[in-house]
Amino acid sequence: MQRAIVSRLTAIATLLSLLSFFVLPTHAADLTQRSVAPASSEPLVATEYTVEFDLPGSSTLGSISVLFCGNSPLPEEPCTPPIGLDASGAGLITQSGETGFSIDGSSTANHIILSRTPAVTTATTLSYEFNNIVSPQTANQSYYVRLATYASIDATGSVIDDGSVALSTAQQLNVSLYVPPYLEFCVGVSIVGQDCTSANGNQVNVGALSPDATATGFSKFLAATNASGGYTVQVAGTTMASGNNVITRLNSPASSQPGSKQFGINLRGNTSPSVGLEPSGPGTAQPNPKYNQLNNFAFTSGDTVANAPTSNDKVTFTASYIANVDDELPPGRYSTTLTYICTGSF
Amino acid sequence: MQDTLLTSRFGRVVSWVQIVSLITAALLPAIIITSRADALQVEQRSIEISTSEAGATADYDISFDVPDTGTENIGSFRVEFCDNDPLPGETCTYTAVGDDVPDLSTASLSGSPTFNGVAINDTGETSESYDFALASTTDPTGDTTFAVTLTGVVNPANTTDGDNNNTFYARVYVYSDTGFTTEIHNGGVAMSTAEQITVTARVQERLEFCVGDTDANSANNCSDVSGNDVDLGVLTPAAANYASVNPSTDTQIGHARLSTNAFNGATIQYYATEMQVSGATCSGTDFTDQCLNEKTVSAATIASSSSTEEWGMAVTSLVDDGTVAGDELTVAANYDNAYHIVTAASTLLASSTSIVDNEQLELDFGATAHTITPTGIYSSTLTFVATGTF
Numbered sequence: 188m189q190r191a192i193v194s195r196l197t198a199i200a201t202l203l204s205l206l207s208f209f210v211l212p213t214h215a216a217d218l219t220q221r222s223v224a225p226a227s228s229e230p231l232v233a234t235e236y237t238v239e240f241d242l243p244g245s246s247t248l249g250s251i252s253v254l255f256c257g258n259s260p261l262p263e264e265p266c267t268p269p270i271g272l273d274a275s276g277a278g279l280i281t282q283s284g285e286t287g288f289s290i291d292g293s294s295t296a297n298h299i300i301l302s303r304t305p306a307v308t309t310a311t312t313l314s315y316e317f318n319n320i321v322s323p324q325t326a327n328q329s330y331y332v333r334l335a336t337y338a339s340i341d342a343t344g345s346v347i348d349d350g351s352v353a354l355s356t357a358q359q360l361n362v363s364l365y366v367p368p369y370l371e372f373c374v375g376v377s378i379v380g381q382d383c384t385s386a387n388g389n390q391v392n393v394g395a396l397s398p399d400a401t402a403t404g405f406s407k408f409l410a411a412t413n414a415s416g417g418y419t420v421q422v423a424g425t426t427m428a429s430g431n432n433v434i435t436r437l438n439s440p441a442s443s444q445p446g447s448k449q450f451g452i453n454l455r456g457n458t459s460p461s462v463g464l465e466p467s468g469p470g471t472a473q474p475n476p477k478y479n480q481l482n483n484f485a486f487t488s489g490d491t492v493a494n495a496p497t498s499n500d501k502v503t504f505t506a507s508y509i510a511n512v513d514d515e516l517p518p519g520r521y522s523t524t525l526t527y528i529c530t531g532s533f
Numbered sequence: 534m535q536d537t538l539l540t541s542r543f544g545r546v547v548s549w550v551q552i553v554s555l556i557t558a559a560l561l562p563a564i565i566i567t568s569r570a571d572a573l574q575v576e577q578r579s580i581e582i583s584t585s586e587a588g589a590t591a592d593y594d595i596s597f598d599v600p601d602t603g604t605e606n607i608g609s610f611r612v613e614f615c616d617n618d619p620l621p622g623e624t625c626t627y628t629a630v631g632d633d634v635p636d637l638s639t640a641s642l643s644g645s646p647t648f649n650g651v652a653i654n655d656t657g658e659t660s661e662s663y664d665f666a667l668a669s670t671t672d673p674t675g676d677t678t679f680a681v682t683l684t685g686v687v688n689p690a691n692t693t694d695g696d697n698n699n700t701f702y703a704r705v706y707v708y709s710d711t712g713f714t715t716e717i718h719n720g721g722v723a724m725s726t727a728e729q730i731t732v733t734a735r736v737q738e739r740l741e742f743c744v745g746d747t748d749a750n751s752a753n754n755c756s757d758v759s760g761n762d763v764d765l766g767v768l769t770p771a772a773a774n775y776a777s778v779n780p781s782t783d784t785q786i787g788h789a790r791l792s793t794n795a796f797n798g799a800t801i802q803y804y805a806t807e808m809q810v811s812g813a814t815c816s817g818t819d820f821t822d823q824c825l826n827e828k829t830v831s832a833a834t835i836a837s838s839s840s841t842e843e844w845g846m847a848v849t850s851l852v853d854d855g856t857v858a859g860d861e862l863t864v865a866a867n868y869d870n871a872y873h874i875v876t877a878a879s880t881l882l883a884s885s886t887s888i889v890d891n892e893q894l895e896l897d898f899g900a901t902a903h904t905i906t907p908t909g910i911y912s913s914t915l916t917f918v919a920t921g922t923f
Binding site: 353368412497533 | 760
């Protein structure tokens, strides 16, 4: 009786050993074209990881092991988890090639196991994207992912195919610069091409004053700023005078009246008299309404003559001057000095 | 008396028989030894096989010295392979030709060897032995070396006993005639197939990647790359600032170094955030949104115009610190000595189709501000990702 049992056991053992020889793979093949691409190399930040590889041949596939190690990609080496890496909250957001996988409950902070009902593979290229994996904490440091496929559903038993990849965190590069408060302003008799470097002259000669005709002249100023509150341009000065003899300034906009004492300015291209140009340039600044009336002129020291409510590109304004006199105005050299002041509101 | 006579005659006969027996017994060893001494051993005998791999096709270099015994002719040679022993004259045993003794069926004599000036002819194999006949008998005047090479010999496959470390033997016979009839010398040689040693090594996957603003050049690797701030200084309209021309006290540019043995290539991609004042909301190509516009059209320079606002990145050089000649990385055309930037998505900066042997991208940055670009400190964070395909 005992001999019979021993004989049967021996036969079974022999059969099993033969079966294991034919069934169990003796050496795992390499997964090829394998890569693991994090969406970001920034340390200690949750990001997406895309795992891709090619299967070397068809086999029964029930689980895929994605093991993060900080020490070595070699599967025969003990795995030290990368410091800071945390895949415990990872989610499988896309899968292609062989599908039907979900993250197995036995997964850990550095080990993701994809599991499905075992099935014979038909695809060659497999791709899986995970989110919410926290990368290791040290920048510019290599770490590794060991990949392996199994016929079992929980990454146990014999490895069918395997392979590793190396990847690295990286220091982020911060590029910075400073845009300073900027206000460009220039005044001259001439300014060419919206270019302050071309500003030239500071004497405006309106010619001989006569009760019969309006004396005119002009100057220019250019303004631009990156001040978020824009800018204002004020004019300061006095009306034209010669000693105690003055030409009455126009307190409010009025047309030119030869034979009357008038001194005024505006920022328009007037036709009566013909003097001045319309504001020009890429900016949107406008003359103040008081000085923005065609053929009407005014002058009050301290008035804002132009303004931009926001940051503004270059605008060249032409300030037109008129002077009218009556018959009683004593002869003399009449003049004034006007100061334009541009103020940015940053 | 009769008995005495008989006894005496018989005794003499016995005595003579005893004497003859003693003499015979005394001389017999000498006769035997003399007979053995006629079949002298060939000296310096060896069979060098070109490979000991079991079942492999090999060349057998057979060599031995034939002693000169006076006036003996030499006419032919035979090499017999056996599994049991090298002793000439013993029964030669083996399991099968090709199994535990070489398979000579595909062997042939190499070249046109001679012995004492006489051509050695390839007489061919007979199962376990190979024969060489001289074109004619010859009588060397001294010890003469027999040396031939058999090509195409198939080593024992050792199928039966399964052990590749298998000794087998050759017996060498020298005949005085060309018909392999009268053996005059012989000798034995031992050989062995051997297990081949398979030495394996695994080169582990490697990818070193680092980014920084300083390369100390003290070591051509990541250990001397540090820092992460590139300052483009103070921008004013109508002028472009470049990191490479030291717009501020910060003289740094960007460095991205990659070294990997990823056989199927590697990529370096980057993702840049908007160059903006903290908290700003960027809106297209607006100049006043506290975000610098991207340089969307690659160009060799950043525009120097007060009516333009842009910033970009260029790979101004590729430093090859590796030992493999030439550059493995190819810089994407938009960045190859040209300024360009993308903030909307991860973008390819450089790639290779094979390993990358320690190469470093030198990254320059440039920017210009529009007249109305709002004041503020602008910054962008660039994240570089290197991915190897192993």
